[in-house]
Amino acid sequence: xxxxxxxAAIFVASFLIVTRVIRRAxxxxxxxxxxVTFGDESAVVSDRWASVISIVSIFVLWGMFTGxxxxxxxxxxxxxxxxxxxxxxxxxxxxGDRDTATVTVLVHPVEQKVENxxxxxxxxxxxxxxxxxxxxxxxxxxxxxxxxxxRDAGARVVAVNGEPIGPGKSVATRFGRVGMSPKGTLNFExxxxxxxxxxxxxxxxxxxxxxxxxxxxxFRGSTLLEHLGYSLFRVVVGFLLGALxxxxxxxxxxxxNWFRGWFDPIVEFMRPVPPxxxxxxxxxxxxxxxxxxxxxxxxxxxxxxxIAARSGVSGVSISKVHAxxxxxxxxxxxxxxxxxxxxxxxIFTGARVAMGVxxxxxxxxxxxxxxxxxxxxxxxxxxxxxxxxxxxGIILIGVIGFGIDMLMRWAERVLVPWKGKV
Amino acid sequence: MSGLAIENLSxxxxxxxGGSVQALQDVSLHLKEGELMSVLGPSGCGKTTLLxxxxxxxxxxxxxxxxxxxxxxxxxxxxxxVFQQGALFEWMSVRDNVSFGPRMKGxxxxxxxxxxxxxxxxxxxxxxxxKAVYELSGGMQQRVALARCLANDPDVILMDEPxxxxxxxxREKMQSLVLKxxxxxxxxxxxxxxxxxxALLLGERLLVMAPRPGRIxxxxxxxxxxxxxxxxxxxxxxHPEYAPTREEILNMIWNMEEEIMGRVExxx
Numbered sequence: 001x002x003x004x005x006x007x008a009a010i011f012v013a014s015f016l017i018v019t020r021v022i023r024r025a026x027x028x029x030x031x032x033x034x035x036v037t038f039g040d041e042s043a044v045v046s047d048r049w050a051s052v053i054s055i056v057s058i059f060v061l062w063g064m065f066t067g068x069x070x071x072x073x074x075x076x077x078x079x080x081x082x083x084x085x086x087x088x089x090x091x092x093x094x095x096g097d098r099d100t101a102t103v104t105v106l107v108h109p110v111e112q113k114v115e116n117x118x119x120x121x122x123x124x125x126x127x128x129x130x131x132x133x134x135x136x137x138x139x140x141x142x143x144x145x146x147x148x149x150x151r152d153a154g155a156r157v158v159a160v161n162g163e164p165i166g167p168g169k170s171v172a173t174r175f176g177r178v179g180m181s182p183k184g185t186l187n188f189e190x191x192x193x194x195x196x197x198x199x200x201x202x203x204x205x206x207x208x209x210x211x212x213x214x215x216x217x218x219f220r221g222s223t224l225l226e227h228l229g230y231s232l233f234r235v236v237v238g239f240l241l242g243a244l245x246x247x248x249x250x251x252x253x254x255x256x257n258w259f260r261g262w263f264d265p266i267v268e269f270m271r272p273v274p275p276x277x278x279x280x281x282x283x284x285x286x287x288x289x290x291x292x293x294x295x296x297x298x299x300x301x302x303x304x305x306x307i308a309a310r311s312g313v314s315g316v317s318i319s320k321v322h323a324x325x326x327x328x329x330x331x332x333x334x335x336x337x338x339x340x341x342x343x344x345x346x347i348f349t350g351a352r353v354a355m356g357v358x359x360x361x362x363x364x365x366x367x368x369x370x371x372x373x374x375x376x377x378x379x380x381x382x383x384x385x386x387x388x389x390x391x392x393g394i395i396l397i398g399v400i401g402f403g404i405d406m407l408m409r410w411a412e413r414v415l416v417p418w419k420g421k422v
Numbered sequence: 423m424s425g426l427a428i429e430n431l432s433x434x435x436x437x438x439x440g441g442s443v444q445a446l447q448d449v450s451l452h453l454k455e456g457e458l459m460s461v462l463g464p465s466g467c468g469k470t471t472l473l474x475x476x477x478x479x480x481x482x483x484x485x486x487x488x489x490x491x492x493x494x495x496x497x498x499x500x501x502x503x504v505f506q507q508g509a510l511f512e513w514m515s516v517r518d519n520v521s522f523g524p525r526m527k528g529x530x531x532x533x534x535x536x537x538x539x540x541x542x543x544x545x546x547x548x549x550x551x552x553k554a555v556y557e558l559s560g561g562m563q564q565r566v567a568l569a570r571c572l573a574n575d576p577d578v579i580l581m582d583e584p585x586x587x588x589x590x591x592x593r594e595k596m597q598s599l600v601l602k603x604x605x606x607x608x609x610x611x612x613x614x615x616x617x618x619x620x621a622l623l624l625g626e627r628l629l630v631m632a633p634r635p636g637r638i639x640x641x642x643x644x645x646x647x648x649x650x651x652x653x654x655x656x657x658x659x660x661h662p663e664y665a666p667t668r669e670e671i672l673n674m675i676w677n678m679e680e681e682i683m684g685r686v687e688x689x690x
Contacts, residue, residue, distance in 0.1 A: 326497045326503040327523035328526050328527055
């Protein structure tokens with residue numbers, strides 16, 4: 001909730017600063033002269049400042065709430081308590097006699113092994129105690145354990161730091177909360193602060209460090225490149241096979257009544273079936289190896305490419321075909337020189353969709369079962385609470401997906417320059 | 423027999439919802455080689471159907487089209503076609519569009535380059551040879567379409583409202599170009615148009631068609647096309663016969679439209 005509020009605050013503040021201060025005098029282009037911009041789609045352009053601040057603030061928030069060393073300390077959200085905490089307790093014996101003693105607790109990082117701090121026993125029948133508790137954790141402390149009149153002798157703790165306490169109640173101290181269990185044992189819970197524990201959300205530098213480690217040493221017997229490479233390899237092979245079968249199928253459906261009639265029901269039925277729903281069947285039939293994955297991706301790409309090619313053929317304006325015929329072209333020449341180039345824009349749109357679907361499907365299929373692959377990597381890591389690997393994997397999967405789309409767009413620009421210009 | 427003979431052409435087809443349409447009824451016509459004919463008529467008079475039959479894209483239900491002694495059964499390179507718009511191949515450069523016909527026939531590259539260069543010069547696009555067609559204006563695109571059609575050296579050129587989508591000024595220039603090409607190449611040209619002025623200027627013969635069923639209503643023989651070759655078309659319009667003929671045809675078409683409206687109202 002708090003991060004969300006901070007995020008909203010950054011959004012509003014940076015908007016005001018950029019639009020009021022920085023932008024004031026800068027623009028003199030045509031759009032800046034428009035008086036009607038609300039509702040004019042062409043006047044809405046993605047603001048570079050907003051994009052930069054948006055990305056930066058996500059990382060800053062991430063750093064703030066994980067205590068990242070990349071950020072100066074004053075930006076950190078309040079961290080969990082670490083160090084030596086003390087509080088006093090007051091015990092009352094059966095005869096009404098009261099005595100006070102100090103408890104010293106060492107709050108330490110969870111992965112560190114520590115000894116109880118040394119303390120003087122102190123005077124009176126209640127003796128000073130010492131204990132250790134991990135950060136973000138809590139610990140029961142039997143303070144009467146070393147007292148001369150303990151719980152067995154009828155003594156019970158009645159106050160902490162002078163404030164009365166009883167079973168089920170608690171007292172707030174400077175270092176955290178001291179509660180009492182129903183049986184009368186004190187429970188010390190050092191304050192957690194607002195930062196996230198690394199097992200839920202590791203800091204950015206921890207993720208980067210893990211990236212370096214896995215890139216070098218590997219994860220589960222394969223390097224990072226191998227994991228990603230396997231996923232990409234499956235996508236590329238599956239997509240190519242799908243395109244190789246799907247495009248001719250789509251052409252046939254666009255050119256022949258019989259093909260259209262024969263395959264339309266199949267294609268129209270298979271199109272809305274999410275490829276993910278096929279995973280169980282493919283695993284039953286082909287196992288969890290490469291064959292199964294490639295069959296799945298082939299099926300994911302096939303229908304999309306067939307439909308794209310079909311609509312590419314249907315999209316040929318009849319006057320182009322007529323023109324080619326009256327210029328003396330044969331059927332094959334019309335196929336080669338008119339129908340195929342004319343369907344390229346549609347096919348590219350289909351290919352972009354298919355690559356996106358394939359990438360999503362391969363990760364999902366690897367989540368279910370695989371020996372290598374990006375999806376397998378994050379799934380196994382999550383089972384061991386390696387949140388840093390999970391986050392790293394998700395970021396890499398996103399980056400690769402984005403890269404695939406960029407590559408397809410570039411290829412489209414180069415190969416189909418006339419798209420959208422006719 | 424040389425030229426283009428249209429013999430008792432009728433065209434009737436069933437509608438999906440029942441009933442049928444008589445698109446053409448008993449149309450007969452003979453065009454000599456090198457004649458320029460414009461076809462005019464209200465929408466639904468079957469002029470596009472007639473052109474599609476001539477091109478070989480449609481088969482008539484009765485009658486036949488005979489060209490240079492043989493019967494037309496399908497599209498062929500001897501009957502070139504120029505469409506209104508969007509019939510250029512935008513994945514090819516201007517040069518490749520123009521050379522499409524010769525290339526399909528397997529003409530040697532050198533001859534092809536000569537043909538292309540010559541025709542682009544004729545239509546005034548020699549500097550746009552390597553441009554993509556989507557970079558050209560509408561008028562230039564229609565110039566490419568004309569050159570592409572001529573590159574194939576057809577005997578007859580069928581034009582389906584080739585200037586319909588152009589602005590008035592460009593249209594006037596293109597009308598002069600069509601006349602120039604007609605005179606220089608000596609091709610037989612049939613031109614369909616919605617514009618009475620264009621039909622008058624671009625027709626030695628002007629055919630007015632009537633709708634429902636599509637049929638020939640009246641034919642004119644006009645001097646304006648000959649006068650217009652190489653001349654200012656605005657001067658041609660000052661010819662004493664021009665304005666009366668224009669009025670007559672406009673009234674004729676106006677009456678046809680009225681009749682259709684009346685029939686629709688009576689039916690309803």
